[in-house]
Amino acid sequence: MNHAVWIRVRCDIRGAMLPASAVLALALAPGALRAQADCLACHGDASMTDASGHSIAVDGQKFSQSIHGSLQCTNCHADIKGYPHPDKIAPVECKTCHDDQASALAGSVHANSKEHPCTSCHGNAHEIFPKTDARSAVYPLNVPKTCGQCHSNDGMAAKHGLPSVYPNYIDSIHGFALSDEGLLVAANCQSCHGSHHILSHTNPLSPTYKTNIPKTCGNCHAKIEMEYDAGIHGEQIARGNLNAPVCTDCHTAHAILRPTEAAFRMQSTPICGSCHKEQLSTYRDTFHSQLGSLGGYVETARCWDCHGAHQVLPASDPNSPINKASLVQTCGKCHAGANESFVQYQPHADPRNRQLNPGLYFVRLFMNLLLIGVLTFFVIHTLLWLIRSRYAQIKNSPRRAANGGKDA
Amino acid sequence: MPDSELAEPKTGTAANGRYFVRFTRNQRYMHAVLFTTFLGLAATGLPMRFSESFWARKLAAGVGGFGAILFFHKFCAIVLTVAFLIHVKEVFQRGLFHREKGIFWGPTSMVAGWKDVKDLFGHMRWFLGLGPKPQFERYAYWEKFDYWAVFWGMVVIGFSGYAMWFAPFFARFLPGWALNAVLVIHSEEGLLAILFIFSIHFVNTHLRPDSFPMDMVIFTGVESEEEFKLKRPLEYRRMLSEGKAESRLGIAPPLWLLNFSKVVGYTAIFIGLALLVLTLTAYFH
Known part of the structure; x- marks a missing residue:
């Protein structure tokens, strides 16, 4: 032939x-x-x-x-x-040419991918552009969509048991900055996860491993990282205490919201409370919480409004916003006219604790006894009255009198 | 059947058609202001008190979010405060300035006396079938309790409420822990008021068999001679013996007033009972 x-x-x-x-x-x-x-x-x-x-x-x-x-x-x-x-x-x-990338990929979570490991992300092998070119699949503005091909439930996430992070990301403040504003500096997937050598967040070498997260976020949010490192949470993480929160514990990893927006202010308090349970419980008793829990009125004080968000310090620390010397200023952020006496208010008072809050304890006890006493007396009084008047009414009814009470 | 008979209240049909005035127009208006603002305060206060309950957010969203709820709460508070101050002014004006008798003591006074103690025990003996039914004067002991409970409640709830509203100002002369205490006082006393009014007051005054389903006298101002005689025999006899029956005669309430009063009254009772159910679900959840 x-x-x-x-x-x-x-x-x-x-x-x-x-x-x-x-x-x-x-x-x-x-x-x-x-x-x-x-x-x-x-x-x-x-x-x-x-x-x-x-x-x-x-x-x-x-x-x-x-x-x-x-x-x-x-x-x-x-x-x-x-x-x-x-x-x-x-x-x-x-x-053959891209040896560094290939060996980085070999140790990554994508090493065992059945798809071609390069073209899955870089796109059509014959149409690969530099990552600075808007036509590139790994151009910053295109990265989330590229990763989302697999990491969303529309993609392969459900099929492969991967978390569906794309929708969370794309609605986040980072996703919004990237997709709506087109900010090249907005964090995309690879800003935090890296590109070829992506490691599981359980791997201590990963930029998304718990103790590495402050540094990873700090790549852009440098000042906040400094504040965080100076605070008690940063200090605990540096000591290897994995119970202390890092950026993602409060802000979440992908669905990061603008901290001033209502949805974030509504969801944040329980996050602090997941560790600080007693403080959450006493906060729940206060007007701050009662107002704040209802939604639509988000200005009421949440944890970090008083404690600071990133540089959280114990009250004993002179740099803490809840240090005695700073209270007038801290409370004054919301309460115009706050004075030395006003800041004696205890935002975490426990009216059930007689040792710590004796005044409050006895006030609550008195009010409860009054409430229980009055209601108990009158419920009995009024029930007896109801029964007795109904009895008297039936006995004296004209109908009964007329027919001799046969059908009363 | 003549129209005038149609217009008569359910209880105590007036055989001779005579009606006697029990409450003046001002007193009825005062009660109307009191119960509308109280319902408003309860409806906007409960979602705050039970902000974690399943209905609180829905209720808050229903009136336009929390900013709106707080606004309504404060608005009702101011109206009620003004009504309270007017009432206190009137009491002192009548009692001290005009030297009117029976304001601070005597059979027509709201101030409790020895007879009220005897009536309370006598009434309870009657409940148990151990004695005759006491004969009541113008204000029975439970009515005096209602009055003073509301009076005390308004002072306590009002003071603690304003202390929270203007906390930095009140902090000038209150100790720090008092700012914590005012919330406890405000919410517990408010809760007591809500539970008391929506259960005990409703039953004692409106829902008990003698008045069921509603005592219209606070809306119409008048009651039939029969009802008067039955409910407050002492006052009735005193009125006759003092020869004041003529001066206390009123006119039969017109049909429109009865119907209007029923709509308003049943609405208030319905809202109150609904709030009572919500409170109980939240409290015992």
Whole structure:
């Protein structure tokens, strides 16, 4: 079988006819392929598929613009030595050139991916652009969508048991900055997770491992990281106390909200309370909480309004906003006219604790006894009265008197 | 059947058609202001008191979020405060300035006397079938209790409420822990008022068999001679013996007033009972 006949057969299998001139040119061509044009003579046909129906077409124009546009096809498809080439060809090994990335990938969570590890993220192998090019799948504005192909339930998250983080991210303050405002500096997936060497958050080397998170977020939020490190939570994390919260414990990892917005102010207090249970319970007794729990009125003091958000310090520390010396100023943020006497108010008073809050304890005791006493007396009094008056009413009813009380 | 008979209240049909005035127009208005603001205060205060309960947020959202709830609460508080001050002014004006008799003592006074203690025990003996039913004067002991409970309640709840509202000002002459205490006082006393009014007052005054389903006298101001005689025989006899029956005669309440009063009264009782149920679900949840 000569070349021309073979090509004709292939074309027939595909059900598409190449222009006669192309067939002729290939038929006359020598065995070695040297230029992109040679390959594109066949693979330039957008409808070209292999025997199993996968596209094997290459957009020559896009390829020539791509970062690999100056390469020859055989630089990557190294097992193709000439034409015709076998039906089955070896997968392209990107690591031939990109060794660093390949070895980084090899140790990452994506190492065992069944998909081609490079093209899943970088997109069509023949249309790869530098990450600074808006056409690149890993251009900052495109990264979330690229990762979201797998890490959302619309993608493969449900199928592979991965958390569906894309929707959380895209509605977050970072996602909003990126997708709506187009801020290149807004954190995208790889800002926190890295790119090729992505590790599980349970791996101490991962930038998303608990103790590394402040530094990871601090890459952008430098001042807040400094404050956090100076606070008691940062200090505990530095000592290796994994119970202390890091950025993501309060702000969450992906669904990060603007801290001033109502939804965040509504959800934040229970987060602090998940560790500081007693403080949450006493806070619940206060007007701050009663007002604040109802929604729509979010200005009432939440934990960090008084304690500070990042540089949380014990009251004994002179730098703490709840240090005695700072209370007038701290309370004064909301309560205009707050004075030395006003700040004697205890935002975590426990009226059930006689030792700590004797005045409050006895006030509550008195009020409860009054409430129980009055209600108990009158409930009994009024029930007896009801029964007695109903009895008197029936006994004295005209109907009963008329018929001698037979049907009373 | 003549129209005038249709217009008569359910209880105590007036055989001779005579009606006597029990409450003046001002007193009825005062009660109307009292119960509307009280319902408003209860409806907006309960979601705060039980802010963690399942209905609190819905109720808050229903009136336009928490800012609105606090606004209504304070608005009702101011109206009620003004009504309270007007009442106190009137009491002292009548009792001290005009030297009107029977304001601070005597059979027509709201101030409790020895007879009230005897009536309380006598009434309870009657409940148990151990004695005759006491004969009541103008204000029976439970009515005096209602009055003073509301009086004390308004002073306590009002003071503690304003102390929270203007905390930095009150902090000038209150100790620090008092700022904690005022919330406890305000919410416990408010809760007592709500539970008392929506259960005990409703039953004692409106829902008990002698008045069921509602005692209209606080709305119409008048009651039939029969009802008067039955409920407050001492006052009735005193009125006759003092020869004041003529001066206390009123006119039969017009149908529109009765119907209007029923709508308003039943609405108030319905709201009150609904709030009582919500309170109980939250309290015993």
